[in-house]
Amino acid sequence: MLSIGDLARHTRISVRMLRHYDALGLVVPEHVDPHTGHRWYAVSQIWRVDSLIALKELGFTLEQCGVLLDEQLPVEELRGMLRLRHAQLEQRMTADADRLTEVERRLRSIERGLTMTNGTLTLGPLPAIRLLHLQTEVNDESEIGGAVDALSTELDALQLTGQRVHTYFGGPDKIEVSVGVAVAATATASDGLTLTDVPAVPEGATVTYRGPAEGIGDTWRTLDVALDEQGLESYGIYRDIRLDTSDPDEVVVELQAAVRPAGSC
Known part of the structure; x- marks a missing residue:
């Protein structure tokens, strides 16, 4: 016979958990003094x-584990449960692989952005x-990409x-997103388009990005990090000047963004 401590050591399960299994009728002692x-x-x-x-790690509930261990489950039902669990695990593995791929992509994107920003x-x-x-408005940064795509298609x-330029301005509740072309100072509005003058700023930051179009957003984030290291912060209208977009994998x-000493607003 084994004491509860002995069983815990043999199975690497805590005494507290063995008592819990006893209370549920899953692992009942042979004898209680x-x-x-x-x-x-x-x-x-x-x-x-x-x-x-082992059954718990496969994802079965404790109740299902008890039924399986007590052999109260018909074989066909057991096969069905195992097949279902197999399909669920395959689906999870696929989802995890997709998430891993996305994490790796973001890491590469951020590292590329840091290199571009620092260089x-x-x-x-x-x-x-x-x-x-x-121009349109979005609720947060996650919606900017879709808005830019829609406006670009329309434009x-x-x-x-003319030179394609995107601008972004964060308001109190929304982010204003615009896609347009730079025009001469004498140009006037036409074709349902809005004419806007983006003002000059005395001090700004400029970074040149080369790489996949999907990495531009991460480069904006690394720019903020680089500015913070210099005691600066960006503000106002953010400019995104498309110098070459003929190849979406190498834009x-x-x-460009206006900058000021951090905390000066």
């Missing part, structure tokens, strides 16, 4: 505990830009020529 209350187990119950843990960051005045553009249909974009 009526005077001391000490629990005693048969050596064969090591197998039962090991099997219980190309310059500080200086930013010129005024007159934009002929389409492409107008076949306008060239200039990111």
